[in-house]
Amino acid sequence: MFPGTTAHRRVSTANDQNAYLAAMSQDHDHHHDHDHSELSETELRVRALETVLTEKGYVEPAALDAIIQAYETKIGPHNGARVVAKAWTDPAFKQALLEDGSKAIGTLGHVSRVGDHLVVVENTPTRHNMVVCTLCSCYPWEMLGLPPVWYKASPYRSRAVKDPRGVLADFGVSVPKDIEIRVWDSTAETRFLVLPMRPAGTEGWSEEQLAELVTRDSMIGTGFPRTPGAPS
Amino acid sequence: MSSEAAAAATAAIPSIPRDDDGPVFRAPWEAQAFAMALTLHDHGVFTWPEWAAALASEIKRAQEAGDPDTGETYYLHWLATLEGLVASKGVASMDTLHRYRDAWDHAADRTPHGRPIELRDEDFR
Structure with a gap:
């Protein structure tokens, strides 16, 4: 390993579950100054165990x-919903967030570890954003929790770029024809968070109440926030 | 199946960090380590009382070695317990685990950024 210079984390599409390991890290100081992959000591041990147990027939990757x-909502601090709720209620924070996502989130203090290059893209009445990223582990799991399994599948990635409206329709997300869909392809350097539109009927709601409405899928653009009164 | 298995594990191991619904994890790898323990238990590699005893002694050993015991290291102990039981039960030796660990390290090193890391035969050389 290269102490102090940890840079990149990646996922394996061959072994889907390894994505979680790659996304995990002990050291969140991403400097992105290496051109090769790197796994933390813990990641290496977890991968080693899993590979050995799989080869010996004790573990089925799909079962893992x-x-x-089943625990996807129980992993990581899920800070994204709070950030979105704050942007909905605090115009100055929202402006700062859209200008420099990492910096604005850093000012929240107790929200930790978002990486150096988190870009926040805002949904508007005329534009819907969605994010794809399958290979690199720059998925901001600290903000969003785990990615859905399909998110890392290469068919999703390639189709999302070619036919975003069709992919969204498959998820039951209907985006009117007159709304532009912008697809953001996460790179090694940049991670994206979609700032969804605040649901109607939430006037006067507190940040805490609003945060309850913010789903992971709404922050990667494959869904919308919950609407008030809908079961969570 | 898995939710029942998880509930049994959570009941048997009171130290597992949890909220009202069940286990919580600070990072994805922690859930991975948790899931591997469930799977090995399902295969009858160990019982939960055995696991609890092994984990407790691992935590005790770490604390004696200066672990701050803030809860942040819980799943590191869990991982060490997994490795220890996998070795002591004859599933795979520590040497084998080290060899695979080094192979993954090699695989990461030769994989350009942005590509999936995959283990190949050459990584074991």
Whole structure:
């Protein structure tokens, strides 16, 4: 390993569940100054165990995946919803967030570890944003929790770029024809967070109440926030 | 199946960090380590009382070695317990685990940024 210069984390599409490991890190100081991949000591040990256990027939990757998916809302601090709720209620914060996502989130203090290059893209009445990123582990799991399994599948990534409206329709997300859909492809350097539009009927709501409406999918643009009164 | 298995594990291991619904994890790898323990238990590699005893002694050992015991290291102990039981139960030796660990390290090193890291035969050389 290269102490002090940890840079990149990546995921394996061959072993889907490894994505979680790659996304995990002990050291969140991303400097992005290496051109090769790197895994933390813990990641290496977890991957080693999993590979050995899989080869010996003790572990089925799909079964592991199912267990982990069951906890997807219980992994990581899920700061994204709070950030979105604050942007909905605090115009100055929202402006700062859109100018420099990492910096604005850094000012919240107790919200930790968002990486150096988090870009926040805002949904508007005329534009819907969605994010794709399958290979690199720059998925901001600290903000969003785990990515859905399909998110890392290469068909999703390629189709999302070619036919975003069709992909969204598959998720039951209908975006009117007159709304532009912008697809953001996460790179090694940049991660994206979609700032969804605040649901109608939430006037006067507190940040805490609003945060309850913010779903992971709404922050990657494959869904919308919950609407008031809908079951969570 | 998995939710029942998880509930059994959570009941048997009171130290597992949790909220009202069940286990919580600080990072994805922690859930991975948790899931591997569930799977090994399902295969009868160990019982939960055995696991609890092994984990407790791992935590005790770490604390004696100066672990601050703030809860942040819980799943590191969990991972060490997994490795220890996998070795002591004859599933795979520590040497094997180290060899795979080094192979993954090699695989990461030769994989350009942005590509999936995959283990190949050459990584074991």
